[in-house]
Amino acid sequence: MEIGIIGATGYSGVELYRLLCGHPEKPAVTLFSSSKEGQYITDEYPQLTEITNKGMLHKLSADHIKKMDIVFSCAPSGVSTEILPPLLDAGIRVIDLAGDYRLKDSVLYEKWYKKPAPPERWLHEAVYGLSEWNKEKIQSAQLIANPGCYPTAVSLALLPLLKHNLIDPLTIIADAKSGLSGAGASLAKSAHYAQANENTVIYKMNQHQHIPEMEKNFASIGKTDVTMTFSTHLVPMTRGIMATIYSELEPGKSPQNVLRALQECYEKEHFVRVHPENTMLGTKQVYGSNYCDISFSFDERTGRLTLYSVIDNLLKGAAGQALHNMNIMMDLDETAGLQLIPQFP
Amino acid sequence: MEIGIIGATGYSGVELYRLLCGHPEKPAVTLFSSSKEGQYITDEYPQLTEITNKGMLHKLSADHIKKMDIVFSCAPSGVSTEILPPLLDAGIRVIDLAGDYRLKDSVLYEKWYKKPAPPERWLHEAVYGLSEWNKEKIQSAQLIANPGCYPTAVSLALLPLLKHNLIDPLTIIADAKSGLSGAGASLAKSAHYAQANENTVIYKMNQHQHIPEMEKNFASIGKTDVTMTFSTHLVPMTRGIMATIYSELEPGKSPQNVLRALQECYEKEHFVRVHPENTMLGTKQVYGSNYCDISFSFDERTGRLTLYSVIDNLLKGAAGQALHNMNIMMDLDETAGLQLIPQFP
Amino acid sequence: MEIGIIGATGYSGVELYRLLCGHPEKPAVTLFSSSKEGQYITDEYPQLTEITNKGMLHKLSADHIKKMDIVFSCAPSGVSTEILPPLLDAGIRVIDLAGDYRLKDSVLYEKWYKKPAPPERWLHEAVYGLSEWNKEKIQSAQLIANPGCYPTAVSLALLPLLKHNLIDPLTIIADAKSGLSGAGASLAKSAHYAQANENTVIYKMNQHQHIPEMEKNFASIGKTDVTMTFSTHLVPMTRGIMATIYSELEPGKSPQNVLRALQECYEKEHFVRVHPENTMLGTKQVYGSNYCDISFSFDERTGRLTLYSVIDNLLKGAAGQALHNMNIMMDLDETAGLQLIPQFP
């Protein structure tokens, strides 16, 4: 197996590389980086010393294109739009971790991302890689738009309930908290340790580009009229997302229906763990793993349901889900390279 | 001025003592602690070395009761119910930082706190010490029920809007994030560093005893039918609360109305700072100060308003507000001892 | 393969269990806990949900003793002294992660640990499990005294230099910094989040029980006259130890000698990575792995050599090294179950 990683020096790139090093198929991995061409990955990430001494290439040659089974693109949004179409046109299979191909609608993309959209053809061809919900299409896809970290945590919790008409789609409010690695390795004032430590910060109020991605997910199971409220906070930790999601139960529906819907939906899924009503969750219980843990509470006083969903944003929210998708595409055991037990403490 | 602090070795007790050391009236402060009687406060808190070498007494003597101008009780919920009535009966003025006297209704108290309620007389006499909203009554009160940390952050943001009928009181959902000091100095698995670090945790789902306190606050301005949804999270930091509060604007109301209501309400208040719409807030901008900072966003897509409110839970959420109340009770400059500029970084 | 873990609910116990779950031999693991008998491991550690649902037993039955290939004891110091001798007398092979059997000298043990020493027979039989330095004896040992976290980091750096007479053994000073997990899961004021966060603390000054363990290690290669100075600090992180070690180069010796000694010593060792002179190290580059990374600087101005050594205290400093020792004892690939690439960020 021949694998390429474009944008190998970002956090999801290096996490993906770590996972591939432990993959039972022992793929040959080639690293690409436009900014660090010629450098060794260990220059940037000394934790890889003696594990690899790979140098990084600037871009894929025709030869690479011919032999690569899969290329992961960990380049940022905007860059994927530019660099992937030629590779795709040449027939290569790509899993893109950026947001560029997640929305089918170029107008919507340009509105929320404030960048030119990718070519319509590839927008249209792209398969949304929410692994548990789209397996059949993922299997045969040429281009996977790997989901965003927040949409993964939120959609995995909400989709089963929407599908079974248990909650009122017009009442959805999701309040998400993320560690700093979610914002990537690039330097920014908000990511300076002295700014971020001992600080919980609200950002991108009502403007987060993951909003249309989630609404599109709801539309994909027929809930086309959802306009959700979504807030994002940075909390002082490196990894982890907790989404706390509020909605109203439909008349006649009970917490038992909720639990059953979640359990039925995920009983055959390895990476989603459904907990009983009123189970306290913390992000650390999925830290370093590809799990999404879900629980919920129903408040009789208010008639509102609250869902809790936790993931490791770099794994289930990025590199882990990408590898899961690769396993599906290559017809491998879904858990290959992903049997990661959460690290605690 | 003679001041006593009961429960001086808890986090709000020692924070109050720090504030009183810097108070311009230079009050004489006596410390009481049932568990650390006879020890010096510096044994527990070496940061106070050379600033004081006070020993701690077990309880107030008749002589103390006679001469004390104010006693702060930083004892935990339940203990206040037991120890304060005799002091109050003897005529002493008390500011209680626990929850015991915050709800006027003993049935409600026992339901949420799962402890016997204090005597009806003192429940009835107690004045709720939300400083900006209750000044007149605070001034002449014998017993102040100092507000909880979460209710302070949430109520200060919501009350102006409810008062001006800008939001639908039936749609309120508050999602709060707190640092670990909010849970106090007592040892618990959830407060162990290795558990709490790199972890965001949901707790007391729909069961937090601050819920009836907030609903009572809304009722106090005529919104008697509110059943709010309230979630609390621990995030890995020591101090700080961020409350993210969702509601729906009433028909015909605009973000301009919201800003104006907040500004008018607090324009003469030193400790509440209102920011323009869409201002990003972080808990660190009030860290080490008695400020509550408030901003908001209105989302035209959804018609929902989101309020953001940040405080330092040990100051505006506990000791700072208690001292503010003391200043009001003693007819001092409200900001005496509280002119704390947030420490950053 | 049948494995037992005594003290399974401590941090090194649960880390060991996590490693054994990923071990290619797929051992059957039985968990023992005196305090949590009858509970499920997932009650304490929800991260293990759906991975296991094992209940914990109080102690080993005769039947367990018969069939267990290896028992790991993660009980605290003092407890090992009590509970292991009967198991050992019954012939079982034990890897003890506590300090009880590390010092051969019962007088020394009682002086530093302030507890009664284990029976002389087992003190004498115990093989010190510093994997890279004691492989032959480990292979055939019945009882392994698994090294302490600090002695692992310090000894791996110093032993090659002492062995080659490159440094003056009378000049050794080691300054160590550890994350909070090193102190274990038990509740203590010093481990409360609000105490430990934003705090670097010195503790056990000149009294740390790991001092005689390190001096014994130096004596084991003939440096019997070493009295080292050793300081330990808690820094606000969960995992990781950095040891900064000062000594004077022997006359005529150079940094090149130092590098060569380190490289030769560890060139065939998988888990010790030697970096060139003046390489900056951080604990995070070994986080979540069984590596010990070593580098050094020589200062011509002062003639002093400084060694830097970093480990993950729960892996190379505890459970990882214990499993490495098990692999050696069972004649397995040394890296089985330990091919962990450091997790970053």
Next chain:
Amino acid sequence: MEIGIIGATGYSGVELYRLLCGHPEKPAVTLFSSSKEGQYITDEYPQLTEITNKGMLHKLSADHIKKMDIVFSCAPSGVSTEILPPLLDAGIRVIDLAGDYRLKDSVLYEKWYKKPAPPERWLHEAVYGLSEWNKEKIQSAQLIANPGCYPTAVSLALLPLLKHNLIDPLTIIADAKSGLSGAGASLAKSAHYAQANENTVIYKMNQHQHIPEMEKNFASIGKTDVTMTFSTHLVPMTRGIMATIYSELEPGKSPQNVLRALQECYEKEHFVRVHPENTMLGTKQVYGSNYCDISFSFDERTGRLTLYSVIDNLLKGAAGQALHNMNIMMDLDETAGLQLIPQFP
């Protein structure tokens, strides 16, 4: 009183401004920033909202120069060399927080700082502002070279012992641990939250520019032959330095001599607190204050003395000490504006 702050948007600049806002002399403060000219300080530091709305000026006019009583320069090393001489030539009194004027020797400066040295005249005129050790000269100085954060912590602990010939000056090794704010507000990979969190890192091995500053301090009391070893680590916290300092007691000297020397030296000093032998120290006990806390241990086994010294790097290690020096220069109460009780937790 008229005060200027050059480089007001750095961490020590804004901390100084915070202190000056609380100074009893109520000085008029003008802010200067070459990079943020025309912006408001609250744009960068929203915690100052409603406390000030000052805009920042690019540089001092002739008028400023005439009326300013003191100018603090918080510009980085190198910039002070360029911008201060014209101001000094015009007769203004300056407290410089950078390293440029701390070494009297331009050759030494250029060697360690790798930048051109300031004019000899001002190098020569500059008075080193280690407040407790240089009061008389500080009082009448035109230019204060405010000490570095590490040299403050280390020198305050060592100078009394060197002065009384209690320790062998040839045996000094200082191992320092600092929070991230010490590296300033500028963006750097090492200060990215995801890099710095859960990481203890060694840096600038044997190359730190504070080494000659400390050796010069020792020389200033006659210990001219000291070449010390000095290591610096970043630990994951925002504020705080702990220096752990090793040396050998001179023959015939005892821990009692050490305690007495420290106590005598600092008994009249408000900001240095000497603790008894074997007192555990943590950086948090001085957090948010201008204190330097010192304790020590003597190890009979090794004959070595270990000193512990903790400061808040932004206060005693920068802005606090600068203000202390201003108070001395202006003949004010030394503690004016600095009566800060450490904030805990």
